[in-house]
Amino acid sequence: MxxxxxxxxxxxVKPYEHQFNAFKxxxxxxxxxxxxxxxxxxxxxxxxxxxxxxxSIGIAGALYLSGKIKKVLVVSPLSIVCVWEQEFQRFADxxxxxxxxxxxxxxxxxxxxxxxxxxxxxxxxxxxxxxxxEKELLSFNPDLIIADEGHKLKEARTSQSKAMHxxxxxAGYKLLLTGTVITNxxxxxxxxxxxxxxNIFGDSFYAFRNKYFDMVGYGNHIPRFKNxxxxxxxxxxxxxxxxxxxxxxxxxxxxxxEVRYVELEPIAMKLYKNxxxxxxxxxxxxxxxxVNILTKLLRLSQVTGGHLxxxxxxxxxxxxxxxDALSDIIERAKSEDKKIIVMARFVTELNxxxxxxxxxxxxxxxxxGGTKNRCEEIRRFQEDKDCSVFLGQIAAAGLGxxxxxxxxxxxxxLDYSMSNFEQAKARIHRVSQKENCHYxxxxxxxxxxxKILYSxxxxxxxxxxxxxxxxxxxxxxx
Numbered sequence: 001m002x003x004x005x006x007x008x009x010x011x012x013v014k015p016y017e018h019q020f021n022a023f024k025x026x027x028x029x030x031x032x033x034x035x036x037x038x039x040x041x042x043x044x045x046x047x048x049x050x051x052x053x054x055x056s057i058g059i060a061g062a063l064y065l066s067g068k069i070k071k072v073l074v075v076s077p078l079s080i081v082c083v084w085e086q087e088f089q090r091f092a093d094x095x096x097x098x099x100x101x102x103x104x105x106x107x108x109x110x111x112x113x114x115x116x117x118x119x120x121x122x123x124x125x126x127x128x129x130x131x132x133x134e135k136e137l138l139s140f141n142p143d144l145i146i147a148d149e150g151h152k153l154k155e156a157r158t159s160q161s162k163a164m165h166x167x168x169x170x171a172g173y174k175l176l177l178t179g180t181v182i183t184n185x186x187x188x189x190x191x192x193x194x195x196x197x198x199n200i201f202g203d204s205f206y207a208f209r210n211k212y213f214d215m216v217g218y219g220n221h222i223p224r225f226k227n228x229x230x231x232x233x234x235x236x237x238x239x240x241x242x243x244x245x246x247x248x249x250x251x252x253x254x255x256x257x258e259v260r261y262v263e264l265e266p267i268a269m270k271l272y273k274n275x276x277x278x279x280x281x282x283x284x285x286x287x288x289x290x291v292n293i294l295t296k297l298l299r300l301s302q303v304t305g306g307h308l309x310x311x312x313x314x315x316x317x318x319x320x321x322x323x324d325a326l327s328d329i330i331e332r333a334k335s336e337d338k339k340i341i342v343m344a345r346f347v348t349e350l351n352x353x354x355x356x357x358x359x360x361x362x363x364x365x366x367x368x369g370g371t372k373n374r375c376e377e378i379r380r381f382q383e384d385k386d387c388s389v390f391l392g393q394i395a396a397a398g399l400g401x402x403x404x405x406x407x408x409x410x411x412x413x414l415d416y417s418m419s420n421f422e423q424a425k426a427r428i429h430r431v432s433q434k435e436n437c438h439y440x441x442x443x444x445x446x447x448x449x450x451k452i453l454y455s456x457x458x459x460x461x462x463x464x465x466x467x468x469x470x471x472x473x474x475x476x477x478x
Contacts (some may be wrong), residue, residue, distance in 0.1 A: 007032055010061035011054060011091045016251045018244045019055045022046065025242040026059045030173055032066055041174040041196035043150070043181060043241035047336055048329075048408060049256050049438030050244055052177045053087045056146055061094040063173060064120040069143035071121045073171075075164065076148035078126040079325035082261045082445065084148070085124060095119035101129060109136050127152055131163035143172050147195060149328065150176035151335045156191035156205050168195040179336030181237065186212065186225045189237060200236050246407065247435045255429060255437050259453070260325060261445045264304070268319035272303045272447060276477045288470055290463035294416065297448055297466065300477060304444035305413045307348045315348055322412060322442050323352055329410055329440060330362065334388060339381070339406040341390045343397070343424050345413040353391055353412065367401070368393035374401070381405055392427075394420050403427040407435035412442055414452050416463070421456045448477055 009015050009023050026042045028035030042059075046052040063069040074084050081100060088098050097117040101108040101124065108129060113136075115121050123140065130137060145167055147153060153161045153176075168174050176196045181189050190208045193201045201208050209215075212233055213223035225233075246252065264272060279296035286292060302308060306319040326342065333340040344350050350368055357364045363386050365377040381390040382405045390403055394415050409428055414421065429437045443449040455462040466476040 007062055007066075009058040010065060010093045011058045012093045013054075013091060015054070015058065016051065016249060018046075018249045018251070019051045019058070022052075022055045022242045022244065023058045023062070026055075026175070027062055029240065030059075030063065030068070032062055032068070037239070039197055039240050040172060041168070041176065041193075041240055043176040043178070043192075043196055045178060045180055045241050045243040047179045047245045048332055048338070049246055049258070049436070050249055050252070053084065053148075054091050056175055056177060057088060057091050059175065060120065060122075060144055060146070061092060061096075063144060064096075065094055069120070069173065071140065071142045072123070072144045072146065073137060073140065073142035073167070074122065074124045074146045074148065075127055075130050076124070077152065077328040078128065079260075079262055079321075079328045080148060081124050081126055082263060086261060088122060096122055098122045098124065101125040101133075105129075105132060108133055112136055112140055115140075127160045127164075130167075131159040134163040134166060137163075137167060138170060141170065142167070144174070145171045146175045146177065147192075148177045149332060150178040150192050150195075151181065151188065151331075153192045153195055154181075154188035156194065161191050161195075164195045165191075169198075179332060179338075181241075185223075186233065187223060189233075193237070193240075197240055200240060246438070249436065252436045255439070257439045257441070257457075259441050259443055260329075261443050262321045262325045263445050264319050264321050264447070268303065268306075268321070269446075271308065271318055272300065272444075275300060275303060275308075276475075279477055280475050283470060283476075288467060290467055293466045293470065293476055294463055297416075297452075297477065300448045301413065301452070302346060302348075304447045304449050305344070305346055305349045306352065307346070317352070321444065322349075323356060325442055326353065326410060326412060327356060327360075330357075330360070330389065333408065334362070338408065339388050339390070341392065341403055341406045341409040341428060343392050343394050343409060343411050345394050345415045347393070349413055350391060350393060357389055357391070362389055363387045364389035364391055366391040367397040369396045371396065378403070392424070394424050397424070397427070401427060402430055402432065404430055404433045407433060408438045408440065410440045410442065414441075414449070414456060416452065416455075418456055418459060 007027055022044055027033040029039040029042050031038055044052050060072050085098050085100055096119050099111055099115055101111055153164055174196055181192045190201055190205055212229045216222050216224045307315055308318045309315050365381040365387055367374050367377050378401050380387045441453055469476040
């Protein structure tokens with residue numbers, strides 16, 4: 001290959017330096033650029049907020065434009081499927097079609113079989129579905145497989161890991177995306193690299209374990225990493241990996257924001273649409289005022305957060321969409337050994353999140369209305385390395401506290417106060433913060449969530465906007 005050959009990242013925005021360096025690293029390994037070594041697999045160990053999805057889209061585009069691939073399979077956690085579809089729309093600067101596999105097993109298989117395009121064919125599916133239609137995905141025969149949140153493959157014996165190993169064996173190119181492949185122990189590396197490139201650590205778990213670990217403890221059942229093998233282990237692991245952390249990305253802005261769309265379950269969406277329709281009808285039959293419209297909006301916001309209060313005041317859970325999305329985000333943060341802050345509006349949402357953290361055995365602190373030991377909850381989050389999540393009610397935890405032990409904040413839901421919104425964000429974006437700040441907004445697709453977030457981010461009076469929309473003959477809840 002001509003040493004003067006250069007490759008442009010085929011995306012619609014100018015990449016940051018670390019993103020282009022990751023792109024270049026992968027292109028060298030995949031043979032699109034001159035390099036000292038070649039590989040079928042590349043691990044992008046990029047922390048949350050550094051742009052691993054954008055970088056992967058650029059790599060896929062370069063492979064396609066170079067004539068190397070025609071089909072891409074993206075496998076991700078369920079809550080991130082929507083993100084991939086959205087990011088292709090935002091960034092891909094090359095011909096492509098996206099097919100999201102959803103619905104019943106039969107629906108997924110039919111969608112897969114109906115794909116007919118001369119552009120790059122991109123198929124997106126979640127891990128749980130991938131192993132259930134492994135046979136059909138093998139027949140699809142993807143040239144490039146992208147395993148997002150690759151630490152999901154850390155257990156080699158699970159059905160989803162086995163399926164990914166089989167798919168990976170057939171694909172010409174593979175990308176493994178995660179913050180770090182070592183989530184809790186060095187053993188986690190084997191299964192992920194078996195997908196990526198079995199030549200690195202071999203194809204046998206027991207051979208890998210015997211080489212890098214001593215078996216100790218009662219019955220010799222506890223693996224203990226051999227310190228003498230550290231250099232060999234790290235050299236092999238990083239031979240196919242590009243690693244970047246947020247604090248290393250000097251060109252990143254001090255604040256980055258990510259809107260993560262989630263889809264309400266079909267039953268929950270039908271319920272939401274019925275309430276939306278009834279709310280619009282009721283407004284037309286009464287006084288049109290900001291208070292009246294915001295009251296109706298409140299009920300819709302409760303549904304997007306997963307709950308509904310009936311006429312008797314009883315609260316029912318109607319959706320887990322946001323909770324499942326948050327679970328994936330928390331798992332990603334844990335895999336990177338990073339603390340995280342979650343802000344929510346409603347007490348019912350806070351209760352759900354607390355139960356989630358307890359089920360995952362994750363230590364957390366919380367400040368909500370009525371919390372008496374606020375200072376102790378804040379101190380524990382700031383100083384206790386094992387306390388990895390801070391859970392705050394927006395109206396109660398947005399003033400006078402410092403939470404700089406974390407640099408990522410998730411807005412599970414939003415209230416309508418611009419002041420509360422700005423104050424909550426300022427808990428991590430302070431003088432004592434040493435890292436760039438990343439904000440994630442969980443937005444239920446095709447709901448009022450989007451309008452609320454727009455008004456807060458653009459400092460628009462939400463109540464006035466809603467009233468003006470209605471008077472123009474527009475449904476203010478859409």
